[in-house]
């Protein structure tokens with residue numbers, strides 16, 4: 001579905017990606033992990049065409065993405081920090097995004113699922129961070145996109161909403177969708193991810209299953225596996 005070849009990205013003098021290669025062939029959940037600043041968001045934004053690499057090629061369903069932006073209609077993107085206009089209501093924002101995308105949307109079940117009914121006529125500027133994040137989830141999942149890119153989707157969510165989000169991702173994965181997710185929540189990675197892509201020093205340090213990462217690091221627990229990689233790198 002996605003193939004990334006030899007990606008290099010530098011911001012000024014800061015070399016963030018130094019020859020990143022990986023591919024995602026089938027449905028399932030891929031967790032993109034790595035220390036802060038390792039380039040996780042940069043990779044996601046490069047796939048979306050929001051960041052242009054100095055070198056390298058990205059293919060979506062075997063087509064190079066550069067100057068060929070139609071593929072973006074098949075991606076749902078949940079940004080890490082969604083900036084919404086403060087004076088719109090939740091209802092108005094959802095309608096606005098539906099008009100922009102102009103494809104079928106199914107928001108009602110999601111609004112109910114995340115308990116947003118009573119917030120629909122509130123202005124976005126009045127909402128808590130967690131409620132805004134739930135709105136962000138509705139906006140991302142209401143379209144039937146085969147690929148969903150979620151950048152720290154759990155930020156600010158309460159435990160009940162976190163459980164609901166995990167169940168939603170699981171259901172969508174079973175329907176055949178592909179997810180690329182960055183997260184600090186290791187339970188999400190352990191419970192949902194089929195594959196981990198671990199970024200370190202601008203390159204893919206590890207790609208494989210949670211179990212393979214545990215085996216490689218000799219740890220029983222994912223958090224400890226990751227700590228071991230980071231400590232030996234320090």
Ligand code: ADP
Nearest residue numbers: 011014016034035036037038039040041042043
């Ligand atoms: P991560 O998601 O792994 O925390 P990012 O991809 O957000 O990392 O950022 C990688 C590095 O690139 C960081 O040091 C960040 O400050 C820098 N960076 C990201 N975007 C920009 C930008 N637009 N301009 C300058 N530096 C940037």
